Amino acid sequence: MRLEDCRLLKNTRVIIEEIKIMEYPHNTIIALEGDISTKIGIVLEGKILVKVNSLGGKNFTMSVLETGQIFGDVLIYAPQDHSYPGNLVTQGNTRIAFLNNSDFEKYLFNDNDLLRNFLSLLSDKAYNMNLKSKLLSQDTVRDKILFFLQQQKRVQKNNRIFLHMTKEELANILFVQRPSLSRELGKMKEEGLIDYDRKTITILK
Amino acid sequence: MRLEDCRLLKNTRVIIEEIKIMEYPHNTIIALEGDISTKIGIVLEGKILVKVNSLGGKNFTMSVLETGQIFGDVLIYAPQDHSYPGNLVTQGNTRIAFLNNSDFEKYLFNDNDLLRNFLSLLSDKAYNMNLKSKLLSQDTVRDKILFFLQQQKRVQKNNRIFLHMTKEELANILFVQRPSLSRELGKMKEEGLIDYDRKTITILK
DNA sequence: ATTACTTTGTAACATAGGTTACGATGAGGT
DNA sequence: ACCTCATCGTAACCTATGTTACAAAGTAAT
Numbered sequence: 234m235r236l237e238d239c240r241l242l243k244n245t246r247v248i249i250e251e252i253k254i255m256e257y258p259h260n261t262i263i264a265l266e267g268d269i270s271t272k273i274g275i276v277l278e279g280k281i282l283v284k285v286n287s288l289g290g291k292n293f294t295m296s297v298l299e300t301g302q303i304f305g306d307v308l309i310y311a312p313q314d315h316s317y318p319g320n321l322v323t324q325g326n327t328r329i330a331f332l333n334n335s336d337f338e339k340y341l342f343n344d345n346d347l348l349r350n351f352l353s354l355l356s357d358k359a360y361n362m363n364l365k366s367k368l369l370s371q372d373t374v375r376d377k378i379l380f381f382l383q384q385q386k387r388v389q390k391n392n393r394i395f396l397h398m399t400k401e402e403l404a405n406i407l408f409v410q411r412p413s414l415s416r417e418l419g420k421m422k423e424e425g426l427i428d429y430d431r432k433t434i435t436i437l438k
Numbered sequence: 439m440r441l442e443d444c445r446l447l448k449n450t451r452v453i454i455e456e457i458k459i460m461e462y463p464h465n466t467i468i469a470l471e472g473d474i475s476t477k478i479g480i481v482l483e484g485k486i487l488v489k490v491n492s493l494g495g496k497n498f499t500m501s502v503l504e505t506g507q508i509f510g511d512v513l514i515y516a517p518q519d520h521s522y523p524g525n526l527v528t529q530g531n532t533r534i535a536f537l538n539n540s541d542f543e544k545y546l547f548n549d550n551d552l553l554r555n556f557l558s559l560l561s562d563k564a565y566n567m568n569l570k571s572k573l574l575s576q577d578t579v580r581d582k583i584l585f586f587l588q589q590q591k592r593v594q595k596n597n598r599i600f601l602h603m604t605k606e607e608l609a610n611i612l613f614v615q616r617p618s619l620s621r622e623l624g625k626m627k628e629e630g631l632i633d634y635d636r637k638t639i640t641i642l643k
Numbered sequence: 644a645t646t647a648c649t650t651t652g653t654a655a656c657a658t659a660g661g662t663t664a665c666g667a668t669g670a671g672g673t
Numbered sequence: 674a675c676c677t678c679a680t681c682g683t684a685a686c687c688t689a690t691g692t693t694a695c696a697a698a699g700t701a702a703t
Contacts, residue, residue: 285572288581295571307564310557318568345547352515355560359512362567363523366500367490369574370613372691374660376493400681408575413660415682431669431681577661579690605651618690620652636651636699 234277236330240301240354241275245347247340253331257323264321270305272331279327285319293408295319296361303354309334369408374417377407382427382436392436400431439482441535445506445559446480450552452545458536462528469526475510477536484532490524498613500524501566508559514539574613579622582612587632587641597641605636 236242236249254277257263264270266285281298295318298304308315340347364384371377381403385394396403404411418434421427428435441447441454459482462468469475471490486503500523503509513520545552569589576582586608590599601608609616623639626632633640 285575287572287576288584289577291577293575295568295575307561310554310561311565312558312562314565318565318572342550342553348547348553349515353517355564356512356515357517359560359564359567360516360519360523362564362571363500365571366567366574367492367523369571370490370498370500371492372494372496379493399679401679410661411681412662412683416660416684419682604649606649615691616651617653617692621654621690624652 234300236275236277239275239277239330241273241303241350242347243350245340245344245350247332247344247347251332251336254328255331256326256328259323259325259327261323261327262320263323263329264317266319267316269315270308270317271334272305273309273334273337274304275330275332276300276302276304277328277330280324281327281329282322282324283317283319284322294405296358296365297324302358305334306351306355307358309338374407374409374413375421377409378414378417378421381407382434386436394434394436396432396434439505441480441482444480444482444535446478446508446552446555448551448555450545450549450555452537452549452552456537456541460534460536462532462534464528464530464532466528466532467525468528468534469522471524472521474520475513475522476539477510478514478539478542479509480535480537481505481507481509482533482535485529486532486534487527487529488522488524489527499610501563501570502529507563510539511556511560512563514543573611579612579614579618580626582614583619583622583626586612587639591641599639599641601637601639 236252236254257279259279263281276298278300280300281304283295283298283304284292285295286292304321305317308317341351342348368377368380371380382394386392389395398406400414401411404414407414418427418429422429426436426438428437441457441459462484464484468486481503483505485505486509488500488503488509489497490500491497509526510522513522546556547553573582573585576585587599591597594600603611605619606616609619612619623632623634627634631641631643633642
């Protein structure tokens with residue numbers, strides 16, 4: 234993705250020279266949980282996973298930053314705590330554009346388009362975090378699956394849902410163990426609620 | 439709280455006449471999950487709980503809006519979905535100031551202090567949502583308790599943590615059943631990790 | 644002090660789902 | 674076609690925790 238096409242900068246007057254672009258290979262930790270943030274980052278290529286270690290030692294993916302999304306954003310105005318909520322880990326070769334908080338702020342207050350873009354991105358992020366919370370608050374494996382299917386049905390506008398990931402990854406997202414996921418999918422298939430194969434799940438009822 | 443003292447409007451030039459103030463008794467539903475939001479709300483007195491029904495029929499409190507906090511904020515710039523993520527329910531007699539999205543936006547782009555306040559409030563909210571996610575992702579009752587204690591220790595700056603709520607409410611926040619909470623607290627006391635009574639929990643190790 | 648109600652602890656029971664292990668299936672490379 | 678490795682389903686076992694019920698302790702009102 235070209236810098237000038239990303240959601241944050243589209244139609245804005247931000248001068249590109251003040252932006253530094255970095256490239257990282259797959260699976261690189263670019264920041265640790267608790268690190269202080271001084272820059273806004275824009276994902277130009279690849280993905281970033283925000284991973285958190287729970288007290289029990291397991292780690293879970295709190296959120297995924299796709300191409301075009303930004304990070305370090307909400308931290309600028311945090312009254313006390315400017316630190317990242319989790320480890321930032323690249324997935325695939327990843328290019329990131331960095332912009333100093335102070336530079337960014339200077340533009341933000343003088344460019345209504347930038348402000349609009351910024352608020353829209355924040356809005357998205359809040360929406361996704363809400364979804365994550367709702368998913369985590371479903372208390373059986375089946376409910377988590379159903380919640381996921383519901384949501385994907387809305388996104389993909391189809392009862393046949395393409396997974397685009399392994400069952401292992403899906404289990405991870407749903408925050409359950411893979412064999413538990415398999416078991417429950419099996420039951421649901423038996424009950425005629427769904428059908429599924431390696432790549433898709435189809436909602437029957 | 440006086441309108442001009444709330445975090446959003448402090449030091450700003452927003453004209454008070456455009457704001458409508460409403461008052462609701464305890465336990466009033468002021469919006470339903472999915473309702474479209476057209477206004478920014480500011481909590482002047484009382485609290486608002488954001489409650490979500492899970493698929494299993496249980497309901498959990500996604501977040502609590504304390505005096506001075508705002509809602510409907512992130513929805514202004516949501517690209518698609520402008521609807522509330524949960525039911526908004528008052529707790530105690532509650533006074534709310536409402537400001538039309540369009541009025542708000544008009545001010546937002548012309549008042550740097552308002553913008554700064556707004557971003558700071560959004561930042562806070564994101565921080566709290568992160569905490570909630572991390573809490574929900576702890577996978578044993580004990581880890582949830584420990585996470586809560588850790589967090590409260592930081593806030594209260596003391597190993598003796600005052601609960602300010604019943605065990606029932608605490609169980610609710612931790613997203614576990616009350617008897618499960620009791621059982622685990624008992625075990626932890628036995629192991630010498632904590633001590634507790636009706637109103638406090640003390641971290642011993 | 645008595646009563647009524649709320650809050651809390653405890654115990655017994657049932658079960659969902661974590662854990663581990665293994666075999667079957669599928670995909671990619673030579 | 675064959676080999677290798679990743680992915681997936683399945684089964685057996687076990688434990689944490691939800692569930693229900695009840696009694697003890699605390700609180701507030703009369």
